[in-house]
Amino acid sequence: MLEITNLHARVEEKEILKGINLTVRPGEVHAIMGPNGSGKSTLASILAGKNDYEVTEGSVEFNAKDLLELDPEERAGEGLFLAFQYPVEIPGVTNTYFLRSALNAIRKYRGDSELSPTEFMKHIKSKAAMMELDSTMLSRSVNEGFSGGEKKRNEIFQMAVLEPTLCVLDETDSGLDIDALKIVSNGVNTLRGPERGVLVITHYQRLLNYIVPDFVHVLMGGRIVKSGGRELALELEEKGYGFIEEEIAAKA
Amino acid sequence: MLDIKIANDPLLLDYEDRVRVNAVNGPEWFSEIRSKGFRAYSEFGVPTIRDEEFKYFPLNGISDWKLGHPYGVTLTREALEATGVGKIDAVTLVFINGEFSPELSSYDALPEGVFVGTLAEGAEGFEQVVKDNLAQIATYQGKLGSTNDPRFVELNNALLSEGAFVYIQKNQTLERPIHVVFVNRAEEKRFTVAPRLLVVLEENAEAKLLESHIGLGGDYLSIPVAEVRLAASARFEHDRFQQETLSAYHISNTFVHQEGKSVYTSNNVNFGGKSARNDVNAYVNGEYAETLLNGANVATGDQVLDNHTRIDHALPNCQSFEIYKSILKDNGVGVFNGKIFVYEDAQKTDAKQTNQAILLSPTATMNTKPQLEIFADDVKCTHGATIGQLRDDAMFYLRARGVPKAQAEAILVYAFAAEVLDKVTIEEAKSALEAVLFEKLA
Ligand SMILES: Nc1ncnc2c1ncn2[C@@H]1O[C@H](COP(=O)(O)OP(=O)(O)OP(=O)(O)O)[C@@H](O)[C@H]1O
Numbered sequence: 001m002l003e004i005t006n007l008h009a010r011v012e013e014k015e016i017l018k019g020i021n022l023t024v025r026p027g028e029v030h031a032i033m034g035p036n037g038s039g040k041s042t043l044a045s046i047l048a049g050k051n052d053y054e055v056t057e058g059s060v061e062f063n064a065k066d067l068l069e070l071d072p073e074e075r076a077g078e079g080l081f082l083a084f085q086y087p088v089e090i091p092g093v094t095n096t097y098f099l100r101s102a103l104n105a106i107r108k109y110r111g112d113s114e115l116s117p118t119e120f121m122k123h124i125k126s127k128a129a130m131m132e133l134d135s136t137m138l139s140r141s142v143n144e145g146f147s148g149g150e151k152k153r154n155e156i157f158q159m160a161v162l163e164p165t166l167c168v169l170d171e172t173d174s175g176l177d178i179d180a181l182k183i184v185s186n187g188v189n190t191l192r193g194p195e196r197g198v199l200v201i202t203h204y205q206r207l208l209n210y211i212v213p214d215f216v217h218v219l220m221g222g223r224i225v226k227s228g229g230r231e232l233a234l235e236l237e238e239k240g241y242g243f244i245e246e247e248i249a250a251k252a
Numbered sequence: 253m254l255d256i257k258i259a260n261d262p263l264l265l266d267y268e269d270r271v272r273v274n275a276v277n278g279p280e281w282f283s284e285i286r287s288k289g290f291r292a293y294s295e296f297g298v299p300t301i302r303d304e305e306f307k308y309f310p311l312n313g314i315s316d317w318k319l320g321h322p323y324g325v326t327l328t329r330e331a332l333e334a335t336g337v338g339k340i341d342a343v344t345l346v347f348i349n350g351e352f353s354p355e356l357s358s359y360d361a362l363p364e365g366v367f368v369g370t371l372a373e374g375a376e377g378f379e380q381v382v383k384d385n386l387a388q389i390a391t392y393q394g395k396l397g398s399t400n401d402p403r404f405v406e407l408n409n410a411l412l413s414e415g416a417f418v419y420i421q422k423n424q425t426l427e428r429p430i431h432v433v434f435v436n437r438a439e440e441k442r443f444t445v446a447p448r449l450l451v452v453l454e455e456n457a458e459a460k461l462l463e464s465h466i467g468l469g470g471d472y473l474s475i476p477v478a479e480v481r482l483a484a485s486a487r488f489e490h491d492r493f494q495q496e497t498l499s500a501y502h503i504s505n506t507f508v509h510q511e512g513k514s515v516y517t518s519n520n521v522n523f524g525g526k527s528a529r530n531d532v533n534a535y536v537n538g539e540y541a542e543t544l545l546n547g548a549n550v551a552t553g554d555q556v557l558d559n560h561t562r563i564d565h566a567l568p569n570c571q572s573f574e575i576y577k578s579i580l581k582d583n584g585v586g587v588f589n590g591k592i593f594v595y596e597d598a599q600k601t602d603a604k605q606t607n608q609a610i611l612l613s614p615t616a617t618m619n620t621k622p623q624l625e626i627f628a629d630d631v632k633c634t635h636g637a638t639i640g641q642l643r644d645d646a647m648f649y650l651r652a653r654g655v656p657k658a659q660a661e662a663i664l665v666y667a668f669a670a671e672v673l674d675k676v677t678i679e680e681a682k683s684a685l686e687a688v689l690f691e692k693l694a
């Protein structure tokens with residue numbers, strides 16, 4: 001469903017992605033790990049359509065469409081969802097209003113009719129319950145004054161409401177307490193299914209105990225330098241990134 | 253008696269005739285206020301952009317208008333209700349082109365210790381209260397600095413006729429909101445109208461009032477003056493909605509006098525007028541008082557929306573918070589001038605002023621001038637101004653969730669202004685204002 005080929009991107013004069021290749025098929029969960037500043041969030045932002053980055057080479061196909069040609073809202077309409085590493089605060093717009101606008105826009109994009117207010121409320125109430133989200137959060141402004149963990153939980157709540165087909169999670173686990181980590185993982189696992197792809201960016205193997213990946217990739221210096229199964233995450237946890245650097249040096 | 257300059261002043265045309273009509277309303281002693289106002293205004297005449305206080309507010313458009321007497325226009329209840337705020341459940345006083353409309357007003361069955369009615373009625377029942385306050389609060393006398401320009405206050409005094417009077421006695425709370433509606437409609441003739449409002453709250457009294465200025469057609473000049481006196485521990489919410497016609501001029505002056513521990517909240521909403529100018533002046537003459545001045549402005553087309561605020565902190569331990577927001581589209585012009593005077597005695601003053609503008613087109617402009625004059629040494633005064641476009645990160649967040657660009661913009665613009673409307677606690681007024689805002693931005 002997602003095919004990234006030789007993707008190069010830069011911001012201002014600085015080259016950040018230097019040839020990423022990655023394929024996600026429906027039903028698969030991929031984890032991306034890598035040191036700080038290696039380009040993980042850049043990759044996620046480019047997928048979602050942030051225009052701060054200039055793609056200089058390569059292509060991204062999503063559902064057989066050229067993803068890079070689509071506006072961010074069209075990507076969401078196609079089924080892409082990015083859970084932000086740093087969710088944005090929007091004072092004056094309630095969570096409920098925000099989600100209703102988003103859900104109805106996506107439905108419209110797909111040619112479905114808008115949900116009635118009652119149907120909508122029923123839908124978000126059930127998702128809020130699943131995410132154990134306090135119902136007062138729904139009437140508060142989007143992320144405004146939310147704690148770090150609450151913001152992350154709110155991202156996954158939004159994802160549950162919008163039911164995307166490709167979920168990209170950028171460090172959703174950082175800032176979560178132990179219970180919240182379970183709730184969030186459970187939310188993601190509920191969405192797992194044969195028609196959905198998941199891409200989790202994380203620094204910690206712990207999350208992968210809950211959201212068990214089919215593949216683990218290591219992103220370093222703007223390239224995927226190593227891929228493997230879930231055991232790769234355990235190895236990284238134990239040895240750090242140093243051993244991969246050595247492997248690369250040895251090959252060179 | 254009139255010299256040449258005054259005889260040619262478009263705002264004083266037929267002045268002597270007008271006074272004869274105006275004198276029918278209210279007591280004999282109003283004439284002193286009128287003649288004092290006339291003399292003071294006549295010294296200067298219509299301001300030009302060379303006058304510092306009117307630098308961004310060109311009035312040359314009205315210099316060739318012939319502005320006559322506004323009276324004689326009627327309005328049906330349906331027409332009133334068709335306006336955005338025409339159906340609010342409140343103690344209501346309606347003035348049509350300055351003329352009181354008993355048919356459209358409803359102000360009976362008021363609780364003990366509460367008076368809401370016309371100035372003339374008030375001057376009968378509470379002569380001394382009206383005498384002590386009318387044209388007494390609206391003055392710069394005895395205040396620091398000299399840059400304020402009182403000429404439209406003087407002109408309103410010169411044209412004094414009908415008006416609204418609210419008087420809440422000691423320890424009384426009026427639960428129902430008050431709505432004072434000034435509706436203006438110019439037919440063939442252009443006119444000047446001088447709406448007037450006087451509010452007096454005694455010790456520990458409380459009330460909420462919406463002051464609406466609604467234009468239903470034509471070119472005219474409205475120069476309202478509102479005076480508010482809050483005795484110790486009184487609490488007053490003063491919501492103000494200005495939606496004159498897009499060819500009208502609106503120049504308002506609000507003066508507030510606060511005693512200790514009183515709380516004054518002004519929510520000042522401006523969507524109308526070809527050019528609209530509002531001055532809100534609060535003189536805080538007691539300790540531990542709070543002054544909250546909020547403003548939401550939306551200018552489209554060629555509108556000019558000019559807001560001047562002034563807070564005089566004369567005594568210690570008071571707080572003031574001020575947030576003025578403007579949304580400027582097309583060739584819209586916004587002006588904000590915020591003066592804060594902290595007098596020598598006013599130690600421990602805590603004053604915060606914020607001014608924010610969003611420019612939605614490259615030809616929209618905002619002029620901001622904070623003016624803090626501090627003569628005490630132990631005070632906390634801050635001001636901040638931001639002028640910009642919509643936040644990129646918020647735009648991207650909305651779009652990444654599927655909301656199309658134009659809709660995302662509309663949501664963010666609405667939210668920006670709605671933050672101020674949210675401070676209105678008269679629920680029906682708040683939803684009415686939100687609906688008008690929505691329409692204005694569409
Ligand atoms: N808008 C930008 N302007 C300048 N530099 C940027 C910009 N965005 C990203 N970078 C740089 O690109 C590099 C990659 O950043 P990115 O956020 O993708 O890293 P990351 O792998 O997500 O790191 P972390 O694990 O800390 O979240 C960093 O060196 C960062 O400073």
Ligand SMILES: [Mg+2]
Binds near residue numbers: 040041042085170171
């Ligand atoms: Mg990152």
